[in-house]
Structure formats: structure tokens, C-alpha cells
Amino acid sequence: MGIGFTLLFGCWEPSVRLISKLSERLHRFKLIRETLRVLSETGHSIRESGTHGILFRSFLLSLGVRTFKYLALLVLLSSILSTAFAPIPLSHVDDILLALVAGEASASMPIPTFMSFGSYEMGAAWTLSAFGYTLANATIALFILHLVSQVFDYSLGIMGTLYCIYPNSSEKLLSRLPKQTLAFLAMTTAVLLAILLQSNISLHSALHPAPPSQSERIEADGSIPQVTSPDQASIPSFQVVETLELDPSLSQLSGFVVWSTNRTGNHEIVLLDLPSGSLHQLTQHPYKDYYPKISPDGKKVLFSRGTRPDASCRNPQPWDLHLIDLQTGEERRLAANGFEGAWFPDGRSVLFHRGGRQIIRLNLESGQETVLAEADTHGLPRGIEFQTPSYDASTDSIAVTLRQARRATALLLPTGETRTIAGGCQLTWAPDSKSLFYVEGPGAGDNAIRTMNPETGQHSVLLDAPLPFSHEYFPRMDTTGSWLIFGASAEGHTHDEADYEIFLWKVHNPAEAPLRITRNPANDSWPDIFIHPRS
Incomplete structure (x- = not known):
């Protein structure tokens, strides 16, 4: 500012006089004369304003x-x-x-x-x-x-x-x-x-709500969740909304599938029992219930619930993280402003992101939150947004989709570095921790489900389903890595609006073999699957 004042009030008129003297031969040109006149009058006005105290x-x-x-x-x-x-x-x-x-x-x-x-x-x-x-x-x-x-x-x-x-x-x-x-x-x-x-x-x-207090983060029951064998899990008598006709080849499969659907008029979490085909409605709330994930023991389902009527999956802000117990039907909120939760392999902690800006680990026993990554860490640019985080215990790394300031799928390493995997989205660790899978084009319906070996860096197509349902999204594997559940649409892309149908595929079977689970014009999205070991 001092330099500006000096140039404006100390150098303006001397500079104009110097320019006028050096360009005397050019005064015959009207444009030059008028320009110098305007500059001179401007300098005079500046000097007069100072003289008169204004x-x-x-x-x-x-x-x-x-x-x-x-x-x-x-x-x-x-x-x-x-x-x-x-x-x-x-x-x-x-x-x-x-x-x-x-x-x-x-x-x-x-x-x-x-x-x-x-x-x-x-x-x-x-x-x-x-x-x-x-x-x-x-x-x-x-x-x-x-x-x-x-x-x-x-x-x-x-x-x-x-x-x-x-x-x-x-x-x-x-x-x-x-x-x-x-x-x-x-x-x-x-x-x-x-x-x-x-x-x-x-x-x-x-x-941007303030981080919740520990008492708000989790309505803890004070006990450590006991991980028992999956076949001991039982499904309570949730309301049966319909019975789906399943492929006969699934008759020997014992387990269940959960997903988010608006077939009842609003997005709720439903559970499909295998092999009976009974479709149970797990939640009933005026706001959207979305992104369900089954616990490693098959006894609980983690999901996100909107905090306002217009909550959208394209906005990571207005969501809370909830948990429902499949044995008792009890439902409780785990964390405010939590979206796209996932389980740690031991079932004692969950992972989620807060507003796309922080990836947080929540201990289910104590309710303690630990920030594992933020938008300005791991060498990431300011303005980055996290989506669908997935944790691997063997490498202590987080698979994540990056959006806004950078579009990629990547691994957030414990060293504080970021390793780019590919483009695409919905990067997830396979159950055996030996590979990652994600969604990226090209494919028959623009997309394909791809896999990547993090040791060799080799990429390959895991599944490109045949048309018309070949616009694949939401891939998830069961805990054994034998079954892949996913959604696919014949047309339309919007994740919470398009007519996605749910498909089940025996991994490494021919690409023509996915079994169609749903046949409904509603939006069916974000499925997850649990198979009992005896299957």
C-alpha cells in the first residue's frame, strides 16, 4: 500500500511531465495529446484532493x-x-x-x-x-x-x-x-x-456439524461384540414385503443379501433370505436408508441414513451412520455426519468418511473416533473428496475413491503416501487381501468390474456382464470370495434413481452366468451378501 501511495502521489505528475517532454515530436497526433491531457488532469485531481483535505x-x-x-x-x-x-x-x-x-x-x-x-x-x-x-x-x-x-x-x-x-x-x-x-x-x-x-x-x-461428543457417537451397550460362527446367526421376523422367485441353482445356498431399495416408496434396507426368497424390510424411516454393509459375523448391518428429506448420495454431508442388529431388530445411531461405512475385519470397529473430508475409524466398544486420513494428508490436493473407503488389515491401507480435486481410485498407505490404482470408482479390497476390485469402462454397457493385483500391478476384467444389463456398479464379495453380488442397469446411471437390478455371480464362472435376483422397476442399489460356511 505504501508503494502504491508513493507512485500515485509522488511520481504521477513528474512521470507525466517526463513522458510529455520525451514525446514532444508526437504532440501533433491528437490521440497522443488527448492521452497526455487525461493523464495530466488525473494527476491534478489527485493533488487537489490532497490539498483540500478530502x-x-x-x-x-x-x-x-x-x-x-x-x-x-x-x-x-x-x-x-x-x-x-x-x-x-x-x-x-x-x-x-x-x-x-x-x-x-x-x-x-x-x-x-x-x-x-x-x-x-x-x-x-x-x-x-x-x-x-x-x-x-x-x-x-x-x-x-x-x-x-x-x-x-x-x-x-x-x-x-x-x-x-x-x-x-x-x-x-x-x-x-x-x-x-x-x-x-x-x-x-x-x-x-x-x-x-x-x-x-x-x-x-x-x-459441517461439529464432531459429535463421545456420548453422541455411539449408544454403546458396554459389551464387546463377540464374533461367533456365521451359522449361529439368526434372522428375526422382520416384515416380509414379498417373496422373490430365485434361480433353482441357488437352492443349496444358505445366507442372505441386503440392499437399499425404494420399491416401498422410500429408500429402505431390505434383506433377502437365501434360498427361500423371502424379502424382509429391515428399516422404515421417512428419510433415505442407504449403503448397507453386513458385519463379518453376519449378525449386524451397518448403513447410512439421511438427516433431511432431500438427502442425496451425491452429497456426502447430510447422513448419519446407523447399525441394526439382525438378531434383536434393535437399531441405533453410531455417528453423526457419517457416510458410506464399512467394517474392519475383526468386527469391533467400523470405517466411514465424514463429509468426504475425513476417513474415520470408530471403535464400537468405546465409541472413540480416530481420524485415519484427511483431505490435506497423504500428499493429496486441497479440495479432495473421499468415497467408499475399504480397509485391509494385512497391509494397514485404505482403498478409496477420490473425487472433486482429483478423480481416481487409490490406496492410502500407512506411510502417508497415496498409490494410484486406476480411474473408475468403488475400489474395494477382496476378502483375501490379495486383490482389489473396482468399476471402470470400457465395457459392453460402458462399465466392467475389474480387478488389480497390488503386488504385480496387473489389471484384468473380472466380469463384463452381457447386455442389456451390463452397466455394472456396487460390486461386493462374500467373506469367502466365492460369490460376487452387484447391481446393473439396462439404461440410466444415477445410483439412487436408475432401474438397477441385483445380480449374483459365482466368481470365475463364465461371464454369461450371473443370476438375476430382482425384477422390479424400482431402484435397487448397494447390495451386500453373507454366505454361511456350510454352503
């Missing part, structure tokens, strides 16, 4: 206008990013402020645009994309900001234009207004700004 007031006025402008834009853009685009996590204030400044900078560049339209949005959107927002969503958010801000800009512009056209009438009108009215308008503006700020702070708190 320089500091002018500076404060300019600073106030810019502060109010950026504060209003900051609140507006932050609100747009937080509400209009639920899948995008709310960013830091400095990120949004830097994006606004970048927009101003790009708008001032000599880019061939009409009235700078688009150049501001381009600079701000690219800056937001560097912080983890998708470029498409950031561009749309900036376009909405442009439209809303233009309403205010043109309203003020029209009032200013009317004042300039009818100055006398405007002055008379303003003079008739009592000072109390002007003070009321100023106070109203301040109150509205305070309401906007408070609304945005409340929204930030809603989307």
Missing part, C-alpha cells in the same frame, strides 16, 4: 464501497454453492474470496468478449475448480451469481440514471425525506446483511 475521506469511501461489495458477493456466492449445489462441499471463505478477486482480474484482461461478459465467470470458475469444485458446477454457480447481482446492479443503475436525468426533481424528493427515513433505510440494509450472514453461518453449521 483525500482520506475519498479513500475511506472507496474502501467502504469495495468492502461492502465483496462482503455481499462473498455471502451470495457462498450461499449459492451451499444450497443450489448440494453435492459440492462448502468451501473456505478465503477460497471464495480468492475466486471473486480472480474473476475481477480476468475481467480486466484484454479478452475479446462483449462488455467483459463471461471473462469474469471464467476466471472465478477456474479458480473454484482448483479448490475442488467441478468446472461445470462452478460455472453455473457463477452464472447464478451474475444474474442475481445484475438485478441489484441494474436497479441501482436505473435509480442513478433517473437522478441524472431529473436532478432537480430528485433533489427535491430527497430533501423532503426526513433524516429518520434515511437512517431507517441504512439500518434496514444493515439488518438484511446481518440476516444473510447469519443464514450463511447457520447453513455452514448444518453442512
Whole structure:
């Protein structure tokens, strides 16, 4: 700032005089003369403002206008990013402020645009994309900001234009207004700004709740879960919603499958008994129940429940982690703001991510949470989002899908490093810890379920199901690695809306052999399977 003041008030007029003297031969050109005249008059105005003692007031006025402008834009853009685009996590204030400044900078560049339209949005959107927002969503958010801000800009512009056209009438009108009215308008503006700020702070708190206390994390019963043989597990008499006709080849299979379905009108967790085909409804709640995972002993099911009616799998924020006991039917919340949970092999802890920003281990006995990875660890860029974490005890590493600032599937190693596996998504450890499997194209239906050996780095196709149901997602293996359960759609992609059907495949059988489990136009997604050892 000191350098700016020195250049502006100490060097402006001497510099103009020097340029004028050096370019005397060019004064015959009108453009040169006019440019020098404007520069000279500008310097004179700056000097006069200092002489008459209005320089500091002018500076404060300019600073106030810019502060109010950026504060209003900051609140507006932050609100747009937080509400209009639920899948995008709310960013830091400095990120949004830097994006606004970048927009101003790009708008001032000599880019061939009409009235700078688009150049501001381009600079701000690219800056937001560097912080983890998708470029498409950031561009749309900036376009909405442009439209809303233009309403205010043109309203003020029209009032200013009317004042300039009818100055006398405007002055008379303003003079008739009592000072109390002007003070009321100023106070109203301040109150509205305070309401906007408070609304945005409340929204930030809603989307980023504080870590729950230990008593909130788990309604623990004080006992260590005993891992017994799976064949001792029993399924209580949950409501049977229908009986599915299964392939006769499954008649010797003893176990069950769980998944999330909206066939009852809302996404609930259901359990299919094998081989009877009885479909039991495990949960009943007005909000979505999603992403079920069976415990290693087959006695419990971990799942995520939305905390508001519009909860979406594309937004990792509004979810809590829940657990249901298949023997007693008891259901309890394990953690606030927990999504896409998975089991540790010993069944005594679970893994989940909080808002896509932290991967957390939760001890079921004590309720203690331990952060295993964060968005700024493991050499990952700021703005990264975690999805579907899967833990392997033998390597102490976490298989995870990365989104936002970086799109990949990767291993988070205990050394603090990140090992990229592939593109795609839904990277998961196989039960024997010798391989990983994930979903990535190409394939008959755009996708295929692929596998990778972490020791050799070799990739291969595990299953590319035949058309029409060849858009595969949600792959899971039973604890023996013998059976693969997955969802596939004939058309449509959205995970919680498209018509996905559930299929079961004996691993290493021909690709034509997957057995269709469901035949329903509803959305059936995120299956998991448990097979008793005697099968």
C-alpha cells in the first residue's frame, strides 16, 4: 500500500511531465495529446484532493464501497454453492474470496468478449475448480451469481440514471425525506446483511456439524461384540414385503443379501433370505436408508441414513451412520455426519468418511473416533473428496475413491503416501487381501468390474456382464470370495434413481452366468451378501 501511495502521489505528475517532454515530436497526433491531457488532469485531481483535505475521506469511501461489495458477493456466492449445489462441499471463505478477486482480474484482461461478459465467470470458475469444485458446477454457480447481482446492479443503475436525468426533481424528493427515513433505510440494509450472514453461518453449521461428543457417537451397550460362527446367526421376523422367485441353482445356498431399495416408496434396507426368497424390510424411516454393509459375523448391518428429506448420495454431508442388529431388530445411531461405512475385519470397529473430508475409524466398544486420513494428508490436493473407503488389515491401507480435486481410485498407505490404482470408482479390497476390485469402462454397457493385483500391478476384467444389463456398479464379495453380488442397469446411471437390478455371480464362472435376483422397476442399489460356511 505504501508503494502504491508513493507512485500515485509522488511520481504521477513528474512521470507525466517526463513522458510529455520525451514525446514532444508526437504532440501533433491528437490521440497522443488527448492521452497526455487525461493523464495530466488525473494527476491534478489527485493533488487537489490532497490539498483540500478530502483525500482520506475519498479513500475511506472507496474502501467502504469495495468492502461492502465483496462482503455481499462473498455471502451470495457462498450461499449459492451451499444450497443450489448440494453435492459440492462448502468451501473456505478465503477460497471464495480468492475466486471473486480472480474473476475481477480476468475481467480486466484484454479478452475479446462483449462488455467483459463471461471473462469474469471464467476466471472465478477456474479458480473454484482448483479448490475442488467441478468446472461445470462452478460455472453455473457463477452464472447464478451474475444474474442475481445484475438485478441489484441494474436497479441501482436505473435509480442513478433517473437522478441524472431529473436532478432537480430528485433533489427535491430527497430533501423532503426526513433524516429518520434515511437512517431507517441504512439500518434496514444493515439488518438484511446481518440476516444473510447469519443464514450463511447457520447453513455452514448444518453442512459441517461439529464432531459429535463421545456420548453422541455411539449408544454403546458396554459389551464387546463377540464374533461367533456365521451359522449361529439368526434372522428375526422382520416384515416380509414379498417373496422373490430365485434361480433353482441357488437352492443349496444358505445366507442372505441386503440392499437399499425404494420399491416401498422410500429408500429402505431390505434383506433377502437365501434360498427361500423371502424379502424382509429391515428399516422404515421417512428419510433415505442407504449403503448397507453386513458385519463379518453376519449378525449386524451397518448403513447410512439421511438427516433431511432431500438427502442425496451425491452429497456426502447430510447422513448419519446407523447399525441394526439382525438378531434383536434393535437399531441405533453410531455417528453423526457419517457416510458410506464399512467394517474392519475383526468386527469391533467400523470405517466411514465424514463429509468426504475425513476417513474415520470408530471403535464400537468405546465409541472413540480416530481420524485415519484427511483431505490435506497423504500428499493429496486441497479440495479432495473421499468415497467408499475399504480397509485391509494385512497391509494397514485404505482403498478409496477420490473425487472433486482429483478423480481416481487409490490406496492410502500407512506411510502417508497415496498409490494410484486406476480411474473408475468403488475400489474395494477382496476378502483375501490379495486383490482389489473396482468399476471402470470400457465395457459392453460402458462399465466392467475389474480387478488389480497390488503386488504385480496387473489389471484384468473380472466380469463384463452381457447386455442389456451390463452397466455394472456396487460390486461386493462374500467373506469367502466365492460369490460376487452387484447391481446393473439396462439404461440410466444415477445410483439412487436408475432401474438397477441385483445380480449374483459365482466368481470365475463364465461371464454369461450371473443370476438375476430382482425384477422390479424400482431402484435397487448397494447390495451386500453373507454366505454361511456350510454352503
